[in-house]
Amino acid sequence: MRKIINVPGDFVDEVVEGMLAAHPELRAASADLRAVVRADAPRPGKVGLVTGGGSGHLPVFAGYVGRGLCDGVAIGNVFSSPSAAQVYAATEAVSGGAGVLYLYGNYGGDIYNFDLASDLARAAGIPTATVLAADDVASAGPERRSARRGVAGMVFTFKIAGAAAERGDDLATVTAIARRAGARTATLGVGLSPTILPAAGQPTFTLDEGEMEVGIGIHGEPGVHRGPLETADTIADRMLDQIVADLDLAAGQRVGVLVNGLGATPLEELYLSSATS
Amino acid sequence: MRKIINVPGDFVDEVVEGMLAAHPELRAASADLRAVVRADAPRPGKVGLVTGGGSGHLPVFAGYVGRGLCDGVAIGNVFSSPSAAQVYAATEAVSGGAGVLYLYGNYGGDIYNFDLASDLARAAGIPTATVLAADDVASAGPERRSARRGVAGMVFTFKIAGAAAERGDDLATVTAIARRAGARTATLGVGLSPTILPAAGQPTFTLDEGEMEVGIGIHGEPGVHRGPLETADTIADRMLDQIVADLDLAAGQRVGVLVNGLGATPLEELYLSSATS
Numbered sequence: 001m002r003k004i005i006n007v008p009g010d011f012v013d014e015v016v017e018g019m020l021a022a023h024p025e026l027r028a029a030s031a032d033l034r035a036v037v038r039a040d041a042p043r044p045g046k047v048g049l050v051t052g053g054g055s056g057h058l059p060v061f062a063g064y065v066g067r068g069l070c071d072g073v074a075i076g077n078v079f080s081s082p083s084a085a086q087v088y089a090a091t092e093a094v095s096g097g098a099g100v101l102y103l104y105g106n107y108g109g110d111i112y113n114f115d116l117a118s119d120l121a122r123a124a125g126i127p128t129a130t131v132l133a134a135d136d137v138a139s140a141g142p143e144r145r146s147a148r149r150g151v152a153g154m155v156f157t158f159k160i161a162g163a164a165a166e167r168g169d170d171l172a173t174v175t176a177i178a179r180r181a182g183a184r185t186a187t188l189g190v191g192l193s194p195t196i197l198p199a200a201g202q203p204t205f206t207l208d209e210g211e212m213e214v215g216i217g218i219h220g221e222p223g224v225h226r227g228p229l230e231t232a233d234t235i236a237d238r239m240l241d242q243i244v245a246d247l248d249l250a251a252g253q254r255v256g257v258l259v260n261g262l263g264a265t266p267l268e269e270l271y272l273s274s275a276t277s
Numbered sequence: 278m279r280k281i282i283n284v285p286g287d288f289v290d291e292v293v294e295g296m297l298a299a300h301p302e303l304r305a306a307s308a309d310l311r312a313v314v315r316a317d318a319p320r321p322g323k324v325g326l327v328t329g330g331g332s333g334h335l336p337v338f339a340g341y342v343g344r345g346l347c348d349g350v351a352i353g354n355v356f357s358s359p360s361a362a363q364v365y366a367a368t369e370a371v372s373g374g375a376g377v378l379y380l381y382g383n384y385g386g387d388i389y390n391f392d393l394a395s396d397l398a399r400a401a402g403i404p405t406a407t408v409l410a411a412d413d414v415a416s417a418g419p420e421r422r423s424a425r426r427g428v429a430g431m432v433f434t435f436k437i438a439g440a441a442a443e444r445g446d447d448l449a450t451v452t453a454i455a456r457r458a459g460a461r462t463a464t465l466g467v468g469l470s471p472t473i474l475p476a477a478g479q480p481t482f483t484l485d486e487g488e489m490e491v492g493i494g495i496h497g498e499p500g501v502h503r504g505p506l507e508t509a510d511t512i513a514d515r516m517l518d519q520i521v522a523d524l525d526l527a528a529g530q531r532v533g534v535l536v537n538g539l540g541a542t543p544l545e546e547l548y549l550s551s552a553t554s
Contacts, residue, residue, distance in 0.1 A: 004467075004512060004542070004550055006549075015545045017552035018551035055545070231282070231283045232281045235281060267340070268288070268332070270295075272291045
Protein backbone atom coordinates (compact mmCIF):
# COMPACT_ATOMS: atom_id res chain seq x y z
CA MET A 1 0.00 0.00 0.00
CA ARG A 2 1.77 3.13 -1.24
CA LYS A 3 0.23 5.67 1.10
CA ILE A 4 1.69 8.41 3.25
CA ILE A 5 -0.34 7.98 6.42
CA ASN A 6 0.06 7.24 10.12
CA VAL A 7 -2.45 4.92 11.79
CA PRO A 8 -5.29 4.10 9.36
CA GLY A 9 -7.85 4.82 12.10
CA ASP A 10 -6.57 8.40 12.40
CA PHE A 11 -6.50 9.03 8.66
CA VAL A 12 -9.60 11.19 8.33
CA ASP A 13 -9.04 13.17 11.53
CA GLU A 14 -5.50 14.02 10.47
CA VAL A 15 -6.65 15.03 6.97
CA VAL A 16 -9.19 17.43 8.50
CA GLU A 17 -6.58 18.81 10.90
CA GLY A 18 -4.37 19.50 7.90
CA MET A 19 -7.18 21.23 6.00
CA LEU A 20 -7.97 23.45 8.98
CA ALA A 21 -4.28 24.28 9.41
CA ALA A 22 -3.88 25.13 5.73
CA HIS A 23 -7.11 27.11 5.30
CA PRO A 24 -7.81 29.84 7.86
CA GLU A 25 -11.02 30.57 5.94
CA LEU A 26 -12.45 27.35 7.42
CA ARG A 27 -13.30 26.47 11.01
CA ALA A 28 -14.49 23.36 12.83
CA ALA A 29 -18.09 23.47 14.02
CA SER A 30 -17.97 20.35 16.18
CA ALA A 31 -15.56 19.03 18.79
CA ASP A 32 -14.77 15.97 16.64
CA LEU A 33 -13.81 18.27 13.69
CA ARG A 34 -16.20 16.39 11.41
CA ALA A 35 -18.38 19.45 10.81
CA VAL A 36 -16.40 22.17 9.04
CA VAL A 37 -17.82 25.53 7.96
CA ARG A 38 -16.72 28.84 6.51
CA ALA A 39 -14.96 30.86 9.19
CA ASP A 40 -17.50 33.65 8.71
CA ALA A 41 -20.55 31.38 9.17
CA PRO A 42 -23.36 31.98 9.87
CA ARG A 43 -24.11 34.77 7.40
CA PRO A 44 -27.33 36.47 8.52
CA GLY A 45 -30.10 36.30 5.93
CA LYS A 46 -28.19 33.99 3.58
CA VAL A 47 -29.41 30.50 2.69
CA GLY A 48 -26.85 28.07 4.07
CA LEU A 49 -25.55 25.29 1.81
CA VAL A 50 -24.39 22.11 3.49
CA THR A 51 -22.81 19.16 1.74
CA GLY A 52 -21.09 16.06 2.99
CA GLY A 53 -20.43 12.40 2.59
CA GLY A 54 -17.63 9.95 3.08
CA SER A 55 -13.97 10.86 2.98
CA GLY A 56 -11.50 9.77 0.35
CA HIS A 57 -12.76 11.93 -2.52
CA LEU A 58 -11.00 15.27 -2.02
CA PRO A 59 -11.61 17.94 -3.17
CA VAL A 60 -15.17 16.53 -2.87
CA PHE A 61 -16.62 17.39 -0.38
CA ALA A 62 -14.68 19.59 2.02
CA GLY A 63 -12.81 21.35 -0.78
CA TYR A 64 -16.02 23.03 -1.91
CA VAL A 65 -16.64 25.06 1.23
CA GLY A 66 -16.02 28.72 0.47
CA ARG A 67 -17.45 31.94 -0.89
CA GLY A 68 -20.00 31.29 -3.62
CA LEU A 69 -19.91 27.57 -2.88
CA CYS A 70 -21.00 25.58 0.18
CA ASP A 71 -21.10 27.05 3.68
CA GLY A 72 -20.47 23.81 5.52
CA VAL A 73 -19.63 20.14 5.19
CA ALA A 74 -20.10 17.01 7.27
CA ILE A 75 -17.19 14.63 6.93
CA GLY A 76 -17.64 10.88 7.31
CA ASN A 77 -15.02 8.16 7.52
CA VAL A 78 -13.54 6.84 4.29
CA PHE A 79 -16.43 5.96 1.96
CA SER A 80 -18.88 6.18 4.92
CA SER A 81 -21.65 8.64 5.61
CA PRO A 82 -21.19 11.29 8.28
CA SER A 83 -23.53 10.89 11.25
CA ALA A 84 -26.74 12.86 11.62
CA ALA A 85 -25.17 14.70 14.55
CA GLN A 86 -22.28 15.80 12.36
CA VAL A 87 -24.62 16.97 9.60
CA TYR A 88 -26.71 18.81 12.17
CA ALA A 89 -23.65 20.50 13.68
CA ALA A 90 -22.80 21.88 10.22
CA THR A 91 -26.43 22.89 9.70
CA GLU A 92 -26.69 24.80 12.95
CA ALA A 93 -23.35 26.53 12.36
CA VAL A 94 -24.31 27.87 8.92
CA SER A 95 -27.91 28.75 9.69
CA GLY A 96 -28.36 32.49 9.19
CA GLY A 97 -32.14 32.51 9.45
CA ALA A 98 -32.95 31.87 5.78
CA GLY A 99 -32.91 28.08 5.91
CA VAL A 100 -30.37 25.50 4.83
CA LEU A 101 -30.12 23.53 1.59
CA TYR A 102 -28.57 20.06 1.67
CA LEU A 103 -26.64 19.28 -1.52
CA TYR A 104 -24.98 15.87 -1.63
CA GLY A 105 -24.66 12.64 -3.59
CA ASN A 106 -27.36 10.05 -3.99
CA TYR A 107 -26.11 7.35 -1.59
CA GLY A 108 -28.27 5.49 0.92
CA GLY A 109 -26.23 6.14 4.04
CA ASP A 110 -25.94 9.83 3.33
CA ILE A 111 -29.67 10.16 2.65
CA TYR A 112 -30.46 8.41 5.93
CA ASN A 113 -28.23 10.70 7.99
CA PHE A 114 -29.04 13.97 6.22
CA ASP A 115 -32.77 13.19 6.60
CA LEU A 116 -32.28 12.60 10.33
CA ALA A 117 -30.34 15.86 10.59
CA SER A 118 -33.15 17.61 8.76
CA ASP A 119 -35.56 16.39 11.49
CA LEU A 120 -33.22 17.78 14.15
CA ALA A 121 -33.03 21.05 12.25
CA ARG A 122 -36.81 21.33 11.93
CA ALA A 123 -37.15 20.76 15.68
CA ALA A 124 -34.70 23.62 16.17
CA GLY A 125 -36.66 25.90 13.84
CA ILE A 126 -34.26 25.70 10.89
CA PRO A 127 -36.07 24.98 7.62
CA THR A 128 -34.16 22.68 5.24
CA ALA A 129 -34.51 21.41 1.69
CA THR A 130 -32.59 18.68 -0.11
CA VAL A 131 -31.20 18.28 -3.62
CA LEU A 132 -29.42 15.04 -4.45
CA ALA A 133 -26.67 14.88 -7.05
CA ALA A 134 -27.46 12.02 -9.44
CA ASP A 135 -25.36 12.63 -12.54
CA ASP A 136 -23.62 9.32 -13.35
CA VAL A 137 -25.20 8.07 -16.57
CA ALA A 138 -23.61 4.64 -16.20
CA SER A 139 -25.39 3.90 -12.94
CA ALA A 140 -28.98 3.95 -14.26
CA GLY A 141 -30.70 4.64 -17.57
CA PRO A 142 -32.48 7.88 -18.50
CA GLU A 143 -35.81 6.46 -17.33
CA ARG A 144 -34.38 6.08 -13.82
CA ARG A 145 -32.41 9.30 -13.46
CA SER A 146 -33.22 9.71 -9.80
CA ALA A 147 -31.58 6.35 -9.06
CA ARG A 148 -28.23 7.51 -10.41
CA ARG A 149 -25.11 7.92 -8.30
CA GLY A 150 -23.90 11.43 -7.66
CA VAL A 151 -20.34 11.99 -8.79
CA ALA A 152 -18.34 14.88 -10.23
CA GLY A 153 -21.43 16.63 -11.61
CA MET A 154 -22.28 17.91 -8.15
CA VAL A 155 -19.50 20.48 -8.51
CA PHE A 156 -21.71 22.37 -11.00
CA THR A 157 -24.54 22.30 -8.49
CA PHE A 158 -22.29 23.63 -5.72
CA LYS A 159 -21.17 26.45 -7.98
CA ILE A 160 -24.57 27.42 -9.39
CA ALA A 161 -26.58 27.06 -6.18
CA GLY A 162 -23.73 28.69 -4.27
CA ALA A 163 -23.86 31.73 -6.53
CA ALA A 164 -27.65 31.97 -6.10
CA ALA A 165 -27.36 31.80 -2.31
CA GLU A 166 -24.51 34.30 -2.29
CA ARG A 167 -26.61 36.91 -4.12
CA GLY A 168 -29.42 36.49 -1.60
CA ASP A 169 -31.97 34.19 -3.27
CA ASP A 170 -34.39 32.56 -0.82
CA LEU A 171 -34.44 28.87 0.06
CA ALA A 172 -37.13 27.91 -2.45
CA THR A 173 -35.31 29.70 -5.27
CA VAL A 174 -31.87 28.31 -4.45
CA THR A 175 -33.40 24.83 -4.21
CA ALA A 176 -35.12 25.15 -7.59
CA ILE A 177 -31.91 26.41 -9.21
CA ALA A 178 -29.87 23.58 -7.70
CA ARG A 179 -32.43 21.03 -8.87
CA ARG A 180 -32.46 22.44 -12.40
CA ALA A 181 -28.65 22.48 -12.59
CA GLY A 182 -28.51 18.89 -11.40
CA ALA A 183 -31.14 17.72 -13.85
CA ARG A 184 -29.09 19.12 -16.75
CA THR A 185 -25.84 17.49 -15.69
CA ALA A 186 -24.53 14.12 -16.86
CA THR A 187 -21.17 12.50 -16.19
CA LEU A 188 -19.31 9.29 -16.86
CA GLY A 189 -16.22 7.86 -15.17
CA VAL A 190 -13.35 5.74 -16.43
CA GLY A 191 -10.96 3.91 -14.12
CA LEU A 192 -7.48 2.58 -14.89
CA SER A 193 -6.67 1.26 -11.43
CA PRO A 194 -8.57 0.40 -8.25
CA THR A 195 -8.67 2.41 -5.09
CA ILE A 196 -7.11 1.23 -1.82
CA LEU A 197 -8.82 2.02 1.48
CA PRO A 198 -6.31 3.01 4.19
CA ALA A 199 -7.99 0.74 6.76
CA ALA A 200 -8.18 -2.27 4.45
CA GLY A 201 -4.85 -1.85 2.67
CA GLN A 202 -6.20 -3.87 -0.24
CA PRO A 203 -7.61 -2.78 -3.60
CA THR A 204 -11.42 -2.62 -3.68
CA PHE A 205 -11.37 -4.62 -6.93
CA THR A 206 -8.80 -5.78 -9.45
CA LEU A 207 -8.06 -4.34 -12.85
CA ASP A 208 -5.16 -5.71 -14.85
CA GLU A 209 -2.39 -3.51 -16.20
CA GLY A 210 -3.52 -2.33 -19.61
CA GLU A 211 -7.22 -2.59 -18.79
CA MET A 212 -9.78 0.14 -18.23
CA GLU A 213 -13.27 0.13 -16.81
CA VAL A 214 -15.92 2.53 -18.11
CA GLY A 215 -18.76 3.69 -15.92
CA ILE A 216 -16.95 2.97 -12.70
CA GLY A 217 -18.33 4.60 -9.55
CA ILE A 218 -16.55 6.94 -7.17
CA HIS A 219 -16.16 4.11 -4.64
CA GLY A 220 -15.16 1.54 -7.23
CA GLU A 221 -18.74 0.48 -7.99
CA PRO A 222 -18.71 -1.76 -11.08
CA GLY A 223 -18.96 -0.08 -14.44
CA VAL A 224 -20.65 -1.06 -17.67
CA HIS A 225 -17.67 -1.99 -19.82
CA ARG A 226 -14.25 -3.45 -19.16
CA GLY A 227 -11.65 -3.87 -21.86
CA PRO A 228 -8.19 -2.93 -23.07
CA LEU A 229 -7.03 0.61 -22.33
CA GLU A 230 -7.91 2.82 -25.30
CA THR A 231 -6.51 6.13 -26.54
CA ALA A 232 -7.66 9.39 -25.00
CA ASP A 233 -9.57 10.19 -28.19
CA THR A 234 -11.47 6.91 -28.14
CA ILE A 235 -12.22 7.23 -24.43
CA ALA A 236 -13.48 10.79 -24.95
CA ASP A 237 -15.70 9.63 -27.83
CA ARG A 238 -17.13 6.84 -25.69
CA MET A 239 -17.91 9.22 -22.87
CA LEU A 240 -19.30 12.00 -25.04
CA ASP A 241 -21.50 9.68 -27.11
CA GLN A 242 -23.25 8.54 -23.98
CA ILE A 243 -23.40 11.95 -22.27
CA VAL A 244 -24.55 13.86 -25.35
CA ALA A 245 -27.31 11.30 -26.00
CA ASP A 246 -28.38 11.36 -22.37
CA LEU A 247 -28.70 15.15 -22.29
CA ASP A 248 -30.30 15.11 -25.75
CA LEU A 249 -27.94 17.85 -26.87
CA ALA A 250 -28.32 19.43 -30.29
CA ALA A 251 -25.63 21.02 -32.43
CA GLY A 252 -24.93 24.61 -31.44
CA GLN A 253 -25.99 24.28 -27.81
CA ARG A 254 -23.51 25.65 -25.28
CA VAL A 255 -22.38 23.38 -22.47
CA GLY A 256 -19.96 23.56 -19.56
CA VAL A 257 -17.39 20.77 -19.60
CA LEU A 258 -15.72 19.44 -16.46
CA VAL A 259 -12.80 17.04 -16.85
CA ASN A 260 -11.60 15.68 -13.54
CA GLY A 261 -9.67 12.80 -12.08
CA LEU A 262 -10.34 10.83 -8.95
CA GLY A 263 -7.14 11.82 -7.18
CA ALA A 264 -4.32 10.09 -8.98
CA THR A 265 -4.71 11.19 -12.60
CA PRO A 266 -1.93 13.63 -13.55
CA LEU A 267 -3.05 17.10 -14.61
CA GLU A 268 -1.39 16.51 -17.99
CA GLU A 269 -3.78 13.69 -18.83
CA LEU A 270 -6.78 15.78 -17.77
CA TYR A 271 -5.75 18.69 -20.00
CA LEU A 272 -5.00 16.31 -22.85
CA SER A 273 -8.46 14.81 -22.45
CA SER A 274 -9.96 18.31 -22.52
CA ALA A 275 -8.27 18.95 -25.85
CA THR A 276 -9.64 15.78 -27.38
CA SER A 277 -13.21 16.14 -26.10
CA MET B 278 1.36 1.88 -18.76
CA ARG B 279 -1.76 3.32 -17.14
CA LYS B 280 -1.99 6.59 -19.03
CA ILE B 281 -4.82 8.35 -20.82
CA ILE B 282 -3.01 9.58 -23.92
CA ASN B 283 -3.11 9.27 -27.69
CA VAL B 284 0.19 8.99 -29.60
CA PRO B 285 3.11 9.52 -27.18
CA GLY B 286 4.72 11.92 -29.66
CA ASP B 287 1.67 14.19 -29.51
CA PHE B 288 1.44 14.15 -25.72
CA VAL B 289 2.84 17.58 -24.95
CA ASP B 290 1.14 19.35 -27.85
CA GLU B 291 -2.23 17.96 -26.82
CA VAL B 292 -1.68 18.91 -23.19
CA VAL B 293 -0.95 22.50 -24.23
CA GLU B 294 -4.00 22.55 -26.52
CA GLY B 295 -6.09 21.47 -23.55
CA MET B 296 -4.63 24.15 -21.31
CA LEU B 297 -5.32 26.83 -23.89
CA ALA B 298 -8.87 25.56 -24.36
CA ALA B 299 -9.50 25.51 -20.61
CA HIS B 300 -7.89 28.86 -19.78
CA PRO B 301 -8.91 31.85 -21.89
CA GLU B 302 -6.56 33.95 -19.75
CA LEU B 303 -3.67 32.29 -21.61
CA ARG B 304 -2.63 32.55 -25.24
CA ALA B 305 -0.01 30.94 -27.44
CA ALA B 306 2.89 33.17 -28.44
CA SER B 307 4.41 30.85 -31.03
CA ALA B 308 3.02 28.80 -33.90
CA ASP B 309 4.15 25.55 -32.25
CA LEU B 310 2.21 26.49 -29.05
CA ARG B 311 5.34 25.94 -26.96
CA ALA B 312 5.49 29.56 -25.83
CA VAL B 313 2.42 30.45 -23.78
CA VAL B 314 1.79 33.84 -22.16
CA ARG B 315 -0.88 35.74 -20.30
CA ALA B 316 -3.58 36.80 -22.73
CA ASP B 317 -2.99 40.44 -21.76
CA ALA B 318 0.77 40.33 -22.41
CA PRO B 319 2.78 42.46 -22.89
CA ARG B 320 1.97 44.81 -20.01
CA PRO B 321 3.65 48.15 -20.73
CA GLY B 322 6.15 49.15 -18.08
CA LYS B 323 5.94 45.90 -16.16
CA VAL B 324 8.91 43.57 -15.74
CA GLY B 325 8.06 40.34 -17.53
CA LEU B 326 8.62 37.03 -15.77
CA VAL B 327 9.34 34.02 -17.96
CA THR B 328 9.73 30.47 -16.71
CA GLY B 329 9.95 27.14 -18.46
CA GLY B 330 11.43 23.72 -18.63
CA GLY B 331 10.44 20.23 -19.58
CA SER B 332 6.89 18.94 -19.52
CA GLY B 333 5.55 16.31 -17.17
CA HIS B 334 5.55 18.38 -13.98
CA LEU B 335 2.23 20.21 -14.08
CA PRO B 336 1.30 22.58 -12.53
CA VAL B 337 5.03 23.41 -12.87
CA PHE B 338 5.65 25.29 -15.13
CA ALA B 339 2.70 26.37 -17.27
CA GLY B 340 0.31 26.39 -14.34
CA TYR B 341 2.10 29.38 -12.84
CA VAL B 342 1.37 31.83 -15.63
CA GLY B 343 -1.14 34.37 -14.39
CA ARG B 344 -1.68 37.61 -12.51
CA GLY B 345 0.93 38.11 -9.80
CA LEU B 346 2.88 35.10 -11.06
CA CYS B 347 4.75 34.52 -14.32
CA ASP B 348 3.87 36.27 -17.57
CA GLY B 349 5.03 33.53 -19.88
CA VAL B 350 6.40 30.02 -20.13
CA ALA B 351 8.43 28.01 -22.60
CA ILE B 352 7.33 24.39 -22.74
CA GLY B 353 9.74 21.60 -23.64
CA ASN B 354 9.08 17.95 -24.34
CA VAL B 355 8.72 15.60 -21.40
CA PHE B 356 11.70 16.14 -19.10
CA SER B 357 13.48 18.09 -21.90
CA SER B 358 14.41 21.73 -22.10
CA PRO B 359 12.44 24.05 -24.40
CA SER B 360 14.50 25.44 -27.27
CA ALA B 361 16.07 28.88 -27.20
CA ALA B 362 13.61 29.94 -29.92
CA GLN B 363 10.68 28.94 -27.71
CA VAL B 364 12.12 30.81 -24.72
CA TYR B 365 12.73 33.84 -26.90
CA ALA B 366 9.17 33.74 -28.27
CA ALA B 367 7.85 33.92 -24.70
CA THR B 368 10.35 36.67 -23.87
CA GLU B 369 9.36 38.84 -26.80
CA ALA B 370 5.65 38.34 -26.13
CA VAL B 371 5.86 39.49 -22.50
CA SER B 372 8.35 42.29 -22.98
CA GLY B 373 6.67 45.54 -21.92
CA GLY B 374 9.79 47.67 -22.00
CA ALA B 375 10.98 47.08 -18.44
CA GLY B 376 13.02 43.96 -19.09
CA VAL B 377 12.39 40.28 -18.52
CA LEU B 378 13.40 38.07 -15.61
CA TYR B 379 14.02 34.37 -16.25
CA LEU B 380 13.00 32.20 -13.31
CA TYR B 381 13.51 28.46 -13.74
CA GLY B 382 15.10 25.37 -12.29
CA ASN B 383 18.81 24.68 -12.15
CA TYR B 384 19.16 22.13 -14.97
CA GLY B 385 21.88 22.15 -17.62
CA GLY B 386 19.67 21.99 -20.72
CA ASP B 387 17.43 24.76 -19.48
CA ILE B 388 20.39 27.00 -18.61
CA TYR B 389 21.85 26.46 -22.06
CA ASN B 390 18.66 27.42 -23.87
CA PHE B 391 17.61 30.29 -21.61
CA ASP B 392 21.12 31.75 -21.95
CA LEU B 393 20.85 31.54 -25.73
CA ALA B 394 17.44 33.18 -25.59
CA SER B 395 18.90 35.90 -23.43
CA ASP B 396 21.45 36.63 -26.18
CA LEU B 397 18.62 36.87 -28.72
CA ALA B 398 16.74 39.17 -26.36
CA ARG B 399 19.75 41.44 -25.85
CA ALA B 400 20.18 41.69 -29.61
CA ALA B 401 16.53 42.76 -29.80
CA GLY B 402 17.01 45.37 -27.09
CA ILE B 403 15.26 43.47 -24.31
CA PRO B 404 17.30 43.39 -21.09
CA THR B 405 17.08 40.13 -19.16
CA ALA B 406 18.21 38.75 -15.83
CA THR B 407 18.21 35.19 -14.53
CA VAL B 408 17.44 33.60 -11.17
CA LEU B 409 17.79 29.83 -10.91
CA ALA B 410 15.71 27.83 -8.47
CA ALA B 411 18.03 25.56 -6.47
CA ASP B 412 16.08 24.46 -3.42
CA ASP B 413 16.50 20.67 -3.17
CA VAL B 414 18.65 20.05 -0.10
CA ALA B 415 19.19 16.41 -1.04
CA SER B 416 20.95 17.26 -4.27
CA ALA B 417 23.95 19.09 -2.81
CA GLY B 418 25.15 20.13 0.64
CA PRO B 419 24.89 23.63 2.12
CA GLU B 420 28.40 24.47 0.90
CA ARG B 421 27.26 23.86 -2.68
CA ARG B 422 23.82 25.49 -2.67
CA SER B 423 24.12 26.80 -6.18
CA ALA B 424 24.57 23.24 -7.48
CA ARG B 425 21.20 22.14 -6.14
CA ARG B 426 18.30 21.06 -8.29
CA GLY B 427 15.32 23.38 -8.49
CA VAL B 428 12.09 21.69 -7.45
CA ALA B 429 8.90 22.77 -5.69
CA GLY B 430 10.53 25.71 -3.93
CA MET B 431 10.43 27.73 -7.12
CA VAL B 432 6.71 28.25 -6.52
CA PHE B 433 7.60 30.67 -3.70
CA THR B 434 9.90 32.54 -6.06
CA PHE B 435 7.17 32.78 -8.71
CA LYS B 436 4.77 34.16 -6.13
CA ILE B 437 7.12 36.62 -4.44
CA ALA B 438 8.85 37.90 -7.58
CA GLY B 439 5.50 37.93 -9.35
CA ALA B 440 4.03 40.20 -6.69
CA ALA B 441 7.03 42.53 -6.91
CA ALA B 442 6.72 42.77 -10.69
CA GLU B 443 2.97 43.27 -10.47
CA ARG B 444 3.35 46.30 -8.20
CA GLY B 445 5.80 47.87 -10.63
CA ASP B 446 9.26 47.15 -9.20
CA ASP B 447 12.07 47.50 -11.73
CA LEU B 448 14.13 44.61 -13.13
CA ALA B 449 17.02 44.97 -10.67
CA THR B 450 14.64 45.02 -7.71
CA VAL B 451 12.50 42.08 -8.88
CA THR B 452 15.69 40.12 -9.55
CA ALA B 453 17.09 40.84 -6.09
CA ILE B 454 13.79 39.87 -4.44
CA ALA B 455 13.60 36.64 -6.44
CA ARG B 456 17.17 35.79 -5.53
CA ARG B 457 16.58 36.46 -1.84
CA ALA B 458 13.38 34.35 -1.82
CA GLY B 459 15.20 31.49 -3.51
CA ALA B 460 18.15 31.65 -1.12
CA ARG B 461 15.78 31.24 1.83
CA THR B 462 13.93 28.26 0.41
CA ALA B 463 14.76 24.61 1.02
CA THR B 464 12.82 21.52 -0.01
CA LEU B 465 13.09 17.76 0.10
CA GLY B 466 11.21 15.12 -1.91
CA VAL B 467 10.04 11.61 -1.09
CA GLY B 468 8.97 9.13 -3.75
CA LEU B 469 6.84 6.01 -3.33
CA SER B 470 6.75 4.97 -6.97
CA PRO B 471 8.66 5.77 -10.14
CA THR B 472 7.46 7.93 -13.00
CA ILE B 473 6.69 6.58 -16.45
CA LEU B 474 7.53 8.63 -19.54
CA PRO B 475 4.78 8.45 -22.18
CA ALA B 476 7.30 7.87 -24.96
CA ALA B 477 9.22 5.16 -23.11
CA GLY B 478 6.32 3.41 -21.44
CA GLN B 479 8.68 2.08 -18.77
CA PRO B 480 9.39 3.30 -15.24
CA THR B 481 12.48 5.49 -14.97
CA PHE B 482 13.68 3.38 -12.04
CA THR B 483 12.28 0.64 -9.82
CA LEU B 484 11.03 0.93 -6.30
CA ASP B 485 9.46 -2.07 -4.66
CA GLU B 486 6.00 -1.98 -3.15
CA GLY B 487 6.44 -0.91 0.46
CA GLU B 488 9.63 1.06 -0.21
CA MET B 489 10.24 4.79 -0.27
CA GLU B 490 13.10 6.92 -1.52
CA VAL B 491 14.02 10.16 0.23
CA GLY B 492 15.66 12.98 -1.66
CA ILE B 493 14.41 11.87 -5.02
CA GLY B 494 14.51 14.41 -7.84
CA ILE B 495 11.65 15.67 -9.94
CA HIS B 496 12.78 13.51 -12.87
CA GLY B 497 13.49 10.48 -10.71
CA GLU B 498 17.08 11.48 -9.95
CA PRO B 499 18.44 9.17 -7.23
CA GLY B 500 17.85 10.21 -3.64
CA VAL B 501 19.93 9.89 -0.52
CA HIS B 502 18.06 7.17 1.35
CA ARG B 503 15.99 4.17 0.34
CA GLY B 504 14.16 2.00 2.83
CA PRO B 505 10.83 0.69 4.01
CA LEU B 506 7.88 3.08 3.74
CA GLU B 507 7.51 4.94 7.02
CA THR B 508 4.58 6.70 8.66
CA ALA B 509 3.66 10.24 7.66
CA ASP B 510 4.94 11.50 11.01
CA THR B 511 8.33 9.87 10.57
CA ILE B 512 8.63 11.06 6.99
CA ALA B 513 7.74 14.61 8.06
CA ASP B 514 10.34 14.48 10.85
CA ARG B 515 12.99 13.27 8.41
CA MET B 516 12.20 16.07 5.99
CA LEU B 517 11.93 18.81 8.59
CA ASP B 518 15.13 17.82 10.40
CA GLN B 519 17.07 18.30 7.22
CA ILE B 520 15.24 21.42 6.03
CA VAL B 521 15.29 23.17 9.40
CA ALA B 522 19.01 22.50 9.79
CA ASP B 523 19.73 23.66 6.26
CA LEU B 524 17.90 26.96 6.72
CA ASP B 525 19.40 27.30 10.21
CA LEU B 526 15.96 28.10 11.60
CA ALA B 527 15.55 29.12 15.22
CA ALA B 528 12.54 28.63 17.46
CA GLY B 529 9.93 31.35 16.97
CA GLN B 530 10.83 32.17 13.37
CA ARG B 531 7.90 32.29 10.96
CA VAL B 532 8.09 30.20 7.80
CA GLY B 533 5.85 29.45 4.85
CA VAL B 534 5.25 25.74 4.37
CA LEU B 535 4.47 24.18 1.01
CA VAL B 536 3.37 20.55 0.92
CA ASN B 537 2.99 19.23 -2.61
CA GLY B 538 2.90 16.00 -4.55
CA LEU B 539 4.43 15.20 -7.88
CA GLY B 540 1.14 14.52 -9.64
CA ALA B 541 -0.19 11.27 -8.22
CA THR B 542 -0.31 11.88 -4.47
CA PRO B 543 -3.93 12.21 -3.33
CA LEU B 544 -4.88 15.53 -1.70
CA GLU B 545 -5.79 13.66 1.48
CA GLU B 546 -2.20 12.53 1.99
CA LEU B 547 -0.90 16.04 1.39
CA TYR B 548 -3.28 17.55 3.96
CA LEU B 549 -2.45 14.78 6.40
CA SER B 550 1.24 15.50 5.94
CA SER B 551 0.56 19.20 6.58
CA ALA B 552 -1.05 18.31 9.90
CA THR B 553 1.90 16.24 11.01
CA SER B 554 4.61 18.68 9.97
